[in-house]
Amino acid sequence: MLNIDQLKFDSDGLIPAVVVDSITKKVLTVAYMNRESLEISMQKGLTCFWSRSRQELWLKGETSGNYQHIVSITADCDNDALVVVVEKDGPACHTGTDSCFTHPVWQSEELHEFSLEGLYDLLVGRKTDKPEGSYTTYLFEKGIDKILKKVGEECTEVIIAGKADDKAETVYELADLAYHAMVLMVQMGITVEDVHRELASRHIIDHKVKQEKMTK
Numbered sequence: 001m002l003n004i005d006q007l008k009f010d011s012d013g014l015i016p017a018v019v020v021d022s023i024t025k026k027v028l029t030v031a032y033m034n035r036e037s038l039e040i041s042m043q044k045g046l047t048c049f050w051s052r053s054r055q056e057l058w059l060k061g062e063t064s065g066n067y068q069h070i071v072s073i074t075a076d077c078d079n080d081a082l083v084v085v086v087e088k089d090g091p092a093c094h095t096g097t098d099s100c101f102t103h104p105v106w107q108s109e110e111l112h113e114f115s116l117e118g119l120y121d122l123l124v125g126r127k128t129d130k131p132e133g134s135y136t137t138y139l140f141e142k143g144i145d146k147i148l149k150k151v152g153e154e155c156t157e158v159i160i161a162g163k164a165d166d167k168a169e170t171v172y173e174l175a176d177l178a179y180h181a182m183v184l185m186v187q188m189g190i191t192v193e194d195v196h197r198e199l200a201s202r203h204i205i206d207h208k209v210k211q212e213k214m215t216k
Contacts, residue, residue, distance in 0.1 A: 004035060008080040014050060017082040019092065021099075022071045023196045024117050028092035029100040031058075033082065038073075045070050047084060066090030116182070116192050123186045139183050147187055150180045 009015050014032040021028055031049040033041065037057050040048040044059075047068040051058040061067030068086040075082055093100040126136040139147050154177035161169040185191070 002075055002079065004038060006079055007038075007075060007082075008078065009035065010080070014052075015080060015082055017047075017049065017084050019047060019068065019084045019086055021092075022085045022087050023193050024115070026099050026117075027101055028068075028086070028088065028098070038082075041070060041084075042073070047086060061089060064090065064094075066092070068092070119179075120182055120186065120192050123182055127186055136183060139180075140187065144184075144187055147180065147184050151177070151184055154180050 007015060013034045015034075015038070017031050017033050019028045019031065020026065031047075032052060033048070034050040037048040037050045040057070040059070047060045047070060049058045049060065050056075067089045068084075069088070071085040071087060073082055073084050091098055093102075123136060126134055127140045130137045130140065139150065154173060157173040158170065158177050161173045182192075185195070
């Protein structure tokens with residue numbers, strides 16, 4: 001672990017902090033810390049910044065309630081910038097958006113970003129807008145029984161492909177299963193964050209079980 005004394009603050013005594021959501025991995029905001037705000041952040045486990053405009057300490061969420069609980073703080077190779085991974089209580093931006101980064105500047109026509117959160121948002125849009133000719137729209141219109149039937153069918157396809165030891169086919173069927181499972185999630189109002197938190201809680205339990213076994 002680095003000591004604060006090893007960090008390189010600029011001539012104004014500041015160091016940039018890139019705040020990242022621990023679940024979505026989205027960049028939430030870029031702010032600045034001085035030594036005092038970094039120490040407060042580490043003591044409280046909550047992000048505290050130095051406001052360059054107001055020239056004062058700023059504990060994120062103190063007014064809005066949208067606190068950011070720190071998971072980790074990591075310095076870059078030059079020790080002059082930080083990545084702060086957080087679990088947030090609400091929107092990161094003062095405008096009320098999830099992230100401060102919402103204005104596209106340029107996008108490749110050949111390369112496309114993919115994330116489970118992006119797919120989830122797309123499916124939510126299909127459920128809300130119901131574009132004609134969309135298979136996803138068809139599933140939502142048929143309802144929960146049809147969706148559950150498809151999830152069951154895809155589970156069977158995964159089992160068949162896995163039993164055949166066909167890696168490519170298993171990957172294909174797992175992708176189908178993941179898609180239909182996410183349609184079910186949207187139908188039931190279950191978010192990617194809900195599942196992430198459940199998996200994270202199981203990881204902690206599993207870790208504790210392993211520790212208990214090692215000490216016996």
